[in-house]
Amino acid sequence: MSETEEEKKKRRPGAPRILIAGTGSGCGKTTLTCGILYGLVRQGYSPAAYKCGPDYIDSMFHSRVLGIETGNLDSFFTDDQTLRALLAGRQADIHVIEGVMGYYDGMGFTENGSASEIASLTKTPVILTVNARGMSRSVLAVLRGFLESQSWPGIKGVIFNQLSPVLYPDIRREAQKLGVRVLGYVPRLPEAAFESRKLGLVTPGEIEGFRDKLALLYDSLKDSLDWDSIWELAESAPDLTGFAAGEEKVFNGIKIAVAKDEAFCFLYQDNMEFLRRLGCEIACFSPLHDSGLPEEADALILNGGYPELYADRLEKNGSMRRAVKKAVENGMPVIAECGGFMYLHRRLQDEKGEYHEMAGVLPGDCYRTPKLSRFGYITMKAEKDNLLCRAGETLKAHEFHYYDSTCPGDAFAAKKGGGRAGWMAGVADKTMYAGFPHLYFYGNKKAAYAFVEAAEKYGKRRKNITISETVRGKDPGA
Structure with a gap:
């Protein structure tokens, strides 16, 4: 009933x-x-x-x-x-x-x-x-x-x-x-x-x-x-009356492509909920099984997971690797966290020690280490303006990984939550955030807004190019 x-x-x-x-x-x-x-x-x-x-x-x-x-x-x-x-x-x-x-x-x-x-x-x-x-x-x-x-x-x-x-x-x-x-x-x-x-x-x-x-x-x-x-x-638990989520700015017509399959399975559903509250459409796709990104996507999220367990299959899906690389190089806003960050590298070492070709957006290799590389909450202070925030602003994040990279990035000064240890982390520019740290949008609302605003800007540019090519009689998908 x-x-x-x-x-x-x-x-x-x-x-x-x-x-x-x-x-x-x-x-x-x-x-x-x-x-x-x-x-x-x-x-x-x-x-x-x-x-x-x-x-x-x-x-x-x-x-x-x-x-x-x-x-x-x-x-x-x-x-x-x-x-x-x-x-x-x-x-x-x-x-x-x-x-x-x-x-x-x-x-x-x-x-x-x-x-x-x-x-x-x-x-x-x-x-x-x-x-x-x-x-x-x-x-x-x-x-x-x-x-x-x-x-x-x-x-x-x-x-x-x-x-x-x-x-x-x-x-x-x-x-x-x-x-x-x-x-x-x-x-x-x-x-x-x-x-x-x-x-x-x-x-x-x-x-x-x-x-x-x-x-x-x-x-x-x-x-x-x-x-x-x-x-x-x-x-016996008291009601939580009076606690409601605040109003958010609503965007229109924005489609976010989100990697979700066996290899890329670490995503916060609260992040997806927050993007939907901003008016975004979530289009899930599989880097393992699909041949390309969802049509008319305005931004890309590559989640964490276990890409090292599926490195051979990810390598064999060349059409997807090329599609991701083309999209990022064409300026599509992208958030790539941990496993997604690993996928953007030139090569990824699997659990057996063998290397496999990945998307090739980043020039380095990802390799396994014998112990936990990073674990726990961190804060990240931006060294320069980037997709998610301005120089000097801070993001809250979380790390948990055994793998490391030959190009871990230096876009943020990371600091362990509650501690003094610090290091440089993340690759970031005006259209990309890629790194081992995971972000939670309800704790980084300003960064989520910046990401969606960049997606809106990219979507407008994409649609203008499509209209222009159609007027000239050229097939925009060619």
């Missing part, structure tokens, strides 16, 4: 909601979040999902579970008003937020940008995921430590991951004495585990039998979790 407009009006802005936090990376919060989301869908609800911080892959898992696009909540990129507005703006029966890393882990050795900060800013009840594998009574010490470290009392519930059903009654009884609601446990289910790689979990599209694993997980969680208490906790 479709929802009526009256039923939609009865929904509370941003509520009910919960935040699934963890004691650290790898504790099982993504598995638990996906299991809860899948269970809610199976029970007939329409949940919305969010990921704290700049992560792409966990959001992809949420999307696969729900069959819809999901968003991020990031207190480094956005101000408090925008953060709450992003949460309040989505229509859902329940809002489920997944934390990032450990609950208190933020920039440097602070809670800035952490799940705990986002929970506090949004007044969202927190369910802590505690991995109990290899422990029995010791899990109580872990739980006690997290409860006593709170600056804001947000942890209201706990779920124990990889816990034996035999131990659960005793642990539940003792944990309740700490003043927290024990909402169940997740037994060890190796056949339902999600595989990992260097940047975290592999993408859901690479997991064989993903839906079967979810079904197996839910078959266990439907009995081992206290679903009624989870709902009660979510219902």
Whole structure:
């Protein structure tokens, strides 16, 4: 039965909601979040999902579970008003937020940008995921430590991951004495585990039998979790009334070509939403499978991803490589982040150490390194006027990559968020931003405007050329 407009009006802005936090990376919060989301869908609800911080892959898992696009909540990129507005703006029966890393882990050795900060800013009840594998009574010490470290009392519930059903009654009884609601446990289910790689979990599209694993997980969680208490906790979250996204300038007739396929899968859906709010049409294309860019595109976004895993196939698609190079050299505005930046190089080294020809816009090569090259939030100060900002202005960004470049660029002076380390980064001019750092448009609205304005200018020039060539009797596509 479709929802009526009256039923939609009865929904509370941003509520009910919960935040699934963890004691650290790898504790099982993504598995638990996906299991809860899948269970809610199976029970007939329409949940919305969010990921704290700049992560792409966990959001992809949420999307696969729900069959819809999901968003991020990031207190480094956005101000408090925008953060709450992003949460309040989505229509859902329940809002489920997944934390990032450990609950208190933020920039440097602070809670800035952490799940705990986002929970506090949004007044969202927190369910802590505690991995109990290899422990029995010791899990109580872990739980006690997290409860006593709170600056804001947000942890209201706990779920124990990889816990034996035999131990659960005793642990539940003792944990309740700490003043927290024990909402169940997740037994060890190796056949339902999600595989990992260097940047975290592999993408859901690479997991064989993903839906079967979810079904197996839910078959266990439907009995081992206290679903009624989870709902009660979510219902206790206050409404986010009064928080709405501000009005934006609207452009007309602008088409943005956006790379999206197996190789280029790291994109913020919030970025696409923001471009649509500005009146842009999003035209997705595949550098792997398509022969050229979408027709009448006014700008290009090459997202991050894993191009090194598909380097051979990207090389063999010569028509796409030539189309991208021609478009950029003709002045089409382009944002190329991380994997997209790698694609613009002359050559790219794959995971086996072999080099493959790429688009050839940039003269250098991209090569793999044995360790994580950059990781975390950064600010970037422009050395000169460019596509996104003027000299001296600052952008907020995020980096996470093992690859490096022989021409990393020097358009920006980058500085680690919360630290002193600095380096030069990015290739930029009046029509291009290309570099390893990722941008989030809700945290860089002025840069997004500049990009769309450049697309508008390019589109007008393109249309004038087309009209001129048509008048002269020349086929503009020749």
